[in-house]
Amino acid sequence: MNKKGFLALILAVLFLAGTAEARKTEITPADQRDWQVIAPQDSDTPLRDYAMLYEAGGHDGNIGVIGIPSMKPYRYIKMGVDMHNFPFSGSNAGNNNGTPDGKYLWVSDKGADAVIELNLQTGFAERILANPKPFGIHHSAAMSPNGKYIFLTGELSGKMAKMRVADGATTVIDVPPAPSAPDYPDASKDGKYVFSGNYYHSAVMVFSQDPFKFIKEIPVGKNPHGTNFLPTNRWAVVCDKLSATQSVIDVRQLKVHRVIPVGAGPLHNQPDNFGKYNYISSFVSDSTCKVDLGRMQMVDEFPIHYRVGHNSIAPDNHYYVSQNKFSTGLFNPTGIVFAINFEEQDIDELSPTYGKTVKIVPINGEPHEGRQIFSTTIQRWNTGTGGDLFAKGYELGDVKVNFDEKVPGKGLTKRPSLEPIHLAAAKRYFIPRDDGKPGVTQEGDVTVVRVKAFSYGYIPRFIHVKKGAKVRIILTNIDKAAGLTKNPDVTMGFLPAGYYGQKTRLDGVRGMSAVGEFVADMAGEFEFYCQQFCGPLHLEMRGTFFVDPPGGTASLSVGDYDEISKLEYQVSDPSEREFITGGNRLLNTLKEGNEPAL
Amino acid sequence: MKKYLSIIVVSLFVLSSGIAFAYDGSLIDDTSYTGTITKIDRGARVIELTTKFEKTPKTWKLNMQDECQIQVMTTKDPSERGAFKKFAELKEGTLVNVYGWPKDGKWLARKISILNPDDYMVKRLEADAKAGVFFGHEP
Numbered sequence: 001m002n003k004k005g006f007l008a009l010i011l012a013v014l015f016l017a018g019t020a021e022a023r024k025t026e027i028t029p030a031d032q033r034d035w036q037v038i039a040p041q042d043s044d045t046p047l048r049d050y051a052m053l054y055e056a057g058g059h060d061g062n063i064g065v066i067g068i069p070s071m072k073p074y075r076y077i078k079m080g081v082d083m084h085n086f087p088f089s090g091s092n093a094g095n096n097n098g099t100p101d102g103k104y105l106w107v108s109d110k111g112a113d114a115v116i117e118l119n120l121q122t123g124f125a126e127r128i129l130a131n132p133k134p135f136g137i138h139h140s141a142a143m144s145p146n147g148k149y150i151f152l153t154g155e156l157s158g159k160m161a162k163m164r165v166a167d168g169a170t171t172v173i174d175v176p177p178a179p180s181a182p183d184y185p186d187a188s189k190d191g192k193y194v195f196s197g198n199y200y201h202s203a204v205m206v207f208s209q210d211p212f213k214f215i216k217e218i219p220v221g222k223n224p225h226g227t228n229f230l231p232t233n234r235w236a237v238v239c240d241k242l243s244a245t246q247s248v249i250d251v252r253q254l255k256v257h258r259v260i261p262v263g264a265g266p267l268h269n270q271p272d273n274f275g276k277y278n279y280i281s282s283f284v285s286d287s288t289c290k291v292d293l294g295r296m297q298m299v300d301e302f303p304i305h306y307r308v309g310h311n312s313i314a315p316d317n318h319y320y321v322s323q324n325k326f327s328t329g330l331f332n333p334t335g336i337v338f339a340i341n342f343e344e345q346d347i348d349e350l351s352p353t354y355g356k357t358v359k360i361v362p363i364n365g366e367p368h369e370g371r372q373i374f375s376t377t378i379q380r381w382n383t384g385t386g387g388d389l390f391a392k393g394y395e396l397g398d399v400k401v402n403f404d405e406k407v408p409g410k411g412l413t414k415r416p417s418l419e420p421i422h423l424a425a426a427k428r429y430f431i432p433r434d435d436g437k438p439g440v441t442q443e444g445d446v447t448v449v450r451v452k453a454f455s456y457g458y459i460p461r462f463i464h465v466k467k468g469a470k471v472r473i474i475l476t477n478i479d480k481a482a483g484l485t486k487n488p489d490v491t492m493g494f495l496p497a498g499y500y501g502q503k504t505r506l507d508g509v510r511g512m513s514a515v516g517e518f519v520a521d522m523a524g525e526f527e528f529y530c531q532q533f534c535g536p537l538h539l540e541m542r543g544t545f546f547v548d549p550p551g552g553t554a555s556l557s558v559g560d561y562d563e564i565s566k567l568e569y570q571v572s573d574p575s576e577r578e579f580i581t582g583g584n585r586l587l588n589t590l591k592e593g594n595e596p597a598l
Numbered sequence: 599m600k601k602y603l604s605i606i607v608v609s610l611f612v613l614s615s616g617i618a619f620a621y622d623g624s625l626i627d628d629t630s631y632t633g634t635i636t637k638i639d640r641g642a643r644v645i646e647l648t649t650k651f652e653k654t655p656k657t658w659k660l661n662m663q664d665e666c667q668i669q670v671m672t673t674k675d676p677s678e679r680g681a682f683k684k685f686a687e688l689k690e691g692t693l694v695n696v697y698g699w700p701k702d703g704k705w706l707a708r709k710i711s712i713l714n715p716d717d718y719m720v721k722r723l724e725a726d727a728k729a730g731v732f733f734g735h736e737p
Binding site: 093318399 | 698
């Protein structure tokens with residue numbers, strides 16, 4: 001081979017090698033698709049989700065089950081009237097997600113004034129833990145470390161309850177001095193305290209878990225909302241809704257340690273599993289605020305769309321879900337009530353999409369609390385091994401979990417699947433906007449109650465009707481835009497808690513009036529409230545519906561509460577009544593100190 | 599007299615400062631620790647944990663409750679996320695987060711979460727501890 005030929009050969013080899021190398025770096029279809037981030041991401045839609053978000057759907061009466069990170073809605077499970085807050089069974093050890101054993105969650109039904117038990121393994125409502133009457137609305141539930149008790153707040157009655165979940169035995173105490181509005185509670189991780197925000201006092205109320213009693217109140221910022229203990233139990237964090245601050249309470253000294261400025265309208269806390277960061281939903285500033293509890297300062301802020309209420313965090317701290325109250329303009333219209341949405345944000349600081357929204361999906365209802373659980377906790381019963389659930393239970397590692405509690409109405413071979421009545425007994429319809437004068441009038445044999453709803457209140461604030469009256473409530477939304485935030489698509493709600501909650505739940509959309517009809521056959525005092533989130537002072541949008549007995553005026557001590565308690569009205573099939581436990585039958589049977597909360 | 603008074607005042611100041619600054623890590627009544635498992639007594643179901651990311655590492659004996667779960671919280675292997683493990687599979691040297699509570703002179707573990715040393719939270723806690731920023735336990 002001559003010199004030229006040798007050179008040509010070298011060139012040809014180099015050309016071929018170069019071509020091969022060039023082919024290696026060719027853009028693949030996957031790269032073309034994923035132009036921002038080339039490497040596979042956790043947020044790529046997986047075949048199976050590693051975690052599940054359970055969310056209390058508010059006025060849709062459901063518990064929703066959403067996949068993490070795919071954000072696919074898996075199921076909506078029928079539970080009751082107005083679902084608010086829940087712990088998973090197991091222990092409250094850890095952050096807000098606790099240490100679930102996969103058996104149950106216990107969700108507060110603000111509309112029906114009860115706690116509904118959802119069996120996570122069957123995926124159906126299994127038991128109703130009825131409250132003593134009149135306990136009033138309990139807004140939320142927090143679990144003791146040993147998982148045997150839940151603590152409930154009677155937001156509108158100014159009371160607190162400690163309920164033994166095995167049999168529903170309950171102790172109710174007053175929250176002094178009246179008026180009090182205990183709303184979001186949390187139980188300390190060491191079994192000592194229960195904290196609850198009290199927006200009437202702008203304070204956190206402190207109770208001991210055992211014996212269950214009021215200890216003191218700790219003044220915090222204006223109008224406290226979410227209140228949570230951190231995993232180490234060193235601090236408790238409080239969202240000061242109207243102060244735009246986070247109060248950090250020193251749990252050892254029971255006093256405020258630091259007040260941290262955060263985004264406007266802070267509502268709820270989601271600490272990570274270490275207690276290092278606390279993620280706050282800030283309603284007015286439309287953001288997620290990240291507070292570093294080592295530095296005691298806000299270190300980051302992520303925008304959300306729009307007007308966040310509750311929130312949740314993945315069990316591995318990699319994703320955060322902002323549960324937004326408004327979707328203004330984001331999705332197709334589906335009727336007169338707009339869809340709200342869940343917005344998933346990447347909070348892994350090493351991820352290329354850190355701080356970004358990775359998914360946003362419309363969601364049913366108006367969800368309140370969300371808690372996330374590793375998918376491994378839910379067993380695969382539909383492979384034909386479902387019978388083992390009753391007979392053998394299941395194993396989480398080498399921890400044996402079974403369903404052999406001695407509970408009234410429960411047996412190993414019979415697991416109920418309750419179908420709560422919800423609003424089946426309610427007569428509800430819409431009419432063109434009614435501009436009649438607000439108040440109570442008698443039209444023939446019907447007592448007509450015209451209620452005007454606005455952000456944030458009702459006219460009239462107090463409603464009196466006579467026992468036995470045929471009542472027609474006409475609810476008219478007179479808002480043009482929500483106060484403070486100016487959101488235009490606000491729906492107003494009307495829901496009397498407890499007995500009438502299952503007959504009347506009105507959704508006051510703009511431009512027309514919502515009507516509910518029922519017979520006021522039980523005397524008593526019933527607080528009504530707005531079940532459609534309408535702004536930062538939505539919680540304070542309250543009124544009182546009195547059904548006066550003949551010759552008297554109803555109050556919390558004058559009414560047919562015993563009769564209401566005897567009416568186990570929440571299930572349609574009488575045979576299912578055996579699955580109702582709690583205050584109806586066991587009023588105040590839980591004596592102080594008879595069983596420790598730890 | 600003044601001399602003695604000033605000595606007493608200075609002593610009290612030094613003493614109180616000493617108490618204030620001696621606290622540099624977790625205490626037995628905390629309900630969560632992060633650290634490395636340094637010893638396992640499988641018969642007695644007791645693990646020894648040496649804490650990390652604190653000013654002064656502490657070593658705690660943790661008694662496992664019957665209900666104590668062992669679960670993978672963070673991992674490099676996506677298929678292992680949330681996997682429950684048996685006690686026999688727990689190894690010394692593993693980085694974990696432990697939840698539980700003190701009772702009757704013992705610290706009762708309710709959950710042991712296994713951590714990925716390369717996870718962002720671990721890296722963050724390491725970096726912050728080096729910079730003198732601690733979390734959760736310090737006053």
